[in-house]
Amino acid sequence: MLDALTLDQMRVLIAVTETGSFSGGAERLGRAQSAVSYAIRNLESQLDVTLFDRSGYRPVLTPEGRTLLADARAILLKVDTLRARARGLGEGVELRLDIALDPQFPLNVASRALKELQDAYPLVSVRVLPAPLGEAIRLLQQHHCTLAVSGIDIPDPRIEREAIAFVPRAAVVSACHSLANRAASGETITAAELADYVQIVTEDPSTLTHGREYDVLSTGTWRVGDNSTKHSLICAGIGWGNLPLWLIERDLLEGRLVRIPAAEFGYEGESVARMWLMRRTDKHLGPAAKTLREALLRQADTLGA
Template sequence: MLDGLTLDQMRVFLTVAESGSFRAAAMRLSRVQSAISHAIGNLEAQLAVELFDRSGHRPQLTPAGATLLADVKALLIKVDALRARAGGLGRGVELEITVALDPQFPLPILGRALGVLCESYPSVAFRTLSTPLGASFEALLKGGCDLAISGIDLINPAIELEALMKVRRAAVAAAGHPLAQTDQPLGTAMLADHIQIVGEDPSALTGQRDYGVVSPSRWRVADNITKKTLILSGVGWGSLPLWMIERELRDGDLVRLPVAAFAKDGETTVQTYLAHRVDRPLGPAGTAFREALLAALPNAHPIR
């Protein structure tokens, strides 16, 4: 009967399949070989299928055994995850961390921090929300996330800010775009005949303000990937994080524009911040993520 199946039988089955023999499985599990054979025999009787062909020198998985092995692996993974999550609950570890992320923050740095978090808290799920400008703070205030990474410094007594890094941005256009053909400072009059590709701000906090918008003719897009694609296609020009366009600048697909309203070489700098609710202290995994993120920043000092 299937109700009699035990996790131990399944682990024995998996160990025999992975090690290649009953003897090797017995050594790995620190049991006598007869106990391994007995466990497999009982499992086969309960499942009413032969899991191993024992006619040769070494036991070989039968077609039925190979099929059921995949199910057993999946089940044991879920059981281990359940145990890890239950252990985490006992220690007050979060089930999930949601971070509202401004898309201009360098994703490689985020990835390094998440790699550390995954090793330390493998049972904690991680979720990101793409939230430009004030949308990160809106998500935080409305309880839609645990942490926010933003490129603006809205002051709110309910939110604690921590400076992360400055992100360099540059005004660029495709190499064949008319604006790319001059090295003279580009003022409003020269930009007026060309479309500026700008990011849409969905936030009520900052949606009425334009950041870095200097051209009267503009197209709005929802994300930097679309923005970059349109600029590369020659539709218009715009400002993008340098970390996102290093290869295109190096290969000559994109050219910096000397926009007069920006700094030298059309560059602007945005200070980014890590934010969380004052009334909701970070749990163990959230604290570990914060420390890993700070440690992953350029020229970061070890977190003490």
Template sequence: MLDALTLDQMRTFVTVVDSGSFRAAASKLYRVQSGVSVAIGNLEAQLGVLLFDRSGHRPVLTPEGRVLLSNARDILLRVDALRAKARGLGEGLELELPICVDTLFPIQQVGLAITRVRATYPSVTFRVAIEPLGGPLLALKEKRCTLAIMVGEDFRDPRITFEALCSVAQVAVVAAEHPLARQDISHNIGVMDLADHLQVVLSDPSEVSKGRDFGVLSPQTCRVSTQDAKHGLILAGVGWGRLPLWLVARDLSEGRLVRLETSSLGRKGEIVSEAYLAHRLDEPMGPAARKLAEVLAELSSGSDHIPTT
């Protein structure tokens, strides 16, 4: 009867194929060779087909054995996945891990970390939100995410703990054809020079920074809701603004953007902020969240700054 099939028999079948002989399979399974032979014989009797041709020095799969091998492998894979998922649930493994990432932090870095976490916990699904300024902090406060990556020192809360990851550089840039790029930059560009031109500014969609501006020097502004929109408008020559160096490194090297040498926005128009991994003190992290935190720390430990390429 097919109902009498066991996982042990199927695992023995696959091990014989992979090992090349009953003797090698017995060694791998820590059994005597006769036990392996009995298991395969019982499996063949229950299936009603011969799996191996035993007439030669080594067992050779029969046509029926080749067909059924893929089914056996598939069943064992699914069972192993079921066991792993059950083991993770027993450890309190998260079914879903929601995270919120500051727009200043490269999402590729987060993607690398998620890929490595999934190698350990393949059953966990991820939900990633990208938000500027106070968005990640608000997501934590409202429990919309378990972990957040925040950049800078402007947003703090006593219920949130922070672990430094790396530095993120922002530079003041303008399109190569913009008037600011064509003026003499041998001298430091002053506030009045910048104020004569429109500044592209990222707005905070949350109420966390209501009534506050960050690095706004021009009375002429174009406010946008995403970093990509800010990047695109500056590239189009609409105005000037600050963008993360990792985002504009290629544009600068290929001449599409020009750095603005202005001490009004940091030395040579550059400021460096710390990126932090944040989570709520009153919400313990599960295994996947802890692993993600560990991997992000490892990825960031190789350099003090986010790579610019």
């Protein structure tokens, strides 16, 4: 008899439970109350259990009913997921979307864009790939991602770029570093002077920038693969380095980090990194990728607001 169970019966069970009555369930489903009562009685007969205690003013789930209600909800969730996935496949929606993200780009901006994507296509799986320097371009070149946000300027005819944002950065040092007192005084520090101190530098995992250095002044460098490690090493007083302001705003405000007024980088050691949104010219963007692209452009506009 279990083979005779229907999804409709499970929906009736949930409707009655959530509304607290057979009449409420009937109203929600747009049916006669008698039809809802019949569906529940039929379901109880097929399962050979009593789902509701009807002795009171309102029907109350029995312990068996509560257990089976959870199962019914799980089954309907899987069915609805199957339908949504099938509908998405019919519309050409991607099953997974890979995006390469430069660590300079504000994570809160990227996260808001990704939330828009999730709201529009909740079944699309997303993989966010950290991609400093030339790594984003390499990932695009090798078809390992669909979209990339990068601040590196390596033109490639196979890659279409859209200017998306300007991200301010600053040269900073820990308040416990020997450079901190001079930096805090506002005295301009020359590039030659900075070269005497260890600089924390983000390394390019790709080979696209081999032989090129970006804002590297020191002969002694510590190289890391991500901004989180770079930030931690600078805060520990190991060396100085450039970091995006969105990442270090609180550290500067609370005095853990100090700006280095280096003429090499501009007023108060500040520079600007230009970000591009990139995709391959020979690859059609599916609905999810188009949605994410539009969301990234829209959310990036808030940086200048």
